[in-house]
Amino acid sequence: MTKMSNSQISVLTKKYLDEGLEALVSDKRTSNNRYMTPKQETDFLAQFTEATDKGQVVTVADMHRAYQKQVGKTTDLSGFYILLRRNGWRKLMPRPRHPKKADAQAIEASKKFTPK
Numbered sequence: 001m002t003k004m005s006n007s008q009i010s011v012l013t014k015k016y017l018d019e020g021l022e023a024l025v026s027d028k029r030t031s032n033n034r035y036m037t038p039k040q041e042t043d044f045l046a047q048f049t050e051a052t053d054k055g056q057v058v059t060v061a062d063m064h065r066a067y068q069k070q071v072g073k074t075t076d077l078s079g080f081y082i083l084l085r086r087n088g089w090r091k092l093m094p095r096p097r098h099p100k101k102a103d104a105q106a107i108e109a110s111k112k113f114t115p116k
Helices: 006-019 020-027 038-053 058-070 075-086 102-111
Strands: none
Touching: 006 020, 006 058, 020 075, 038 075
């Protein structure tokens, strides 16, 4: 009827008996467990935007270390990736070579080929 398990109902019943109705009403759990406000997040990421505009390579590991230093806590890397995604950052890496580049044998064969 309540779509709750027996153990959840037992926990809530015990909480009600021990602390009263106020304990159930005031328990506001949310998934918004951020260490920074949205404004602080954008300000934090702005310093890395400036670095990339100057041509510097910015890695997630460096950003994560700076983030942990600023919040003063050890945080999980997956949570940091969520922060980056929330602020419109995405993972970009320069590719090692062009995807349509010919293999070494084809390049050597074309050097030896001289049209008449």
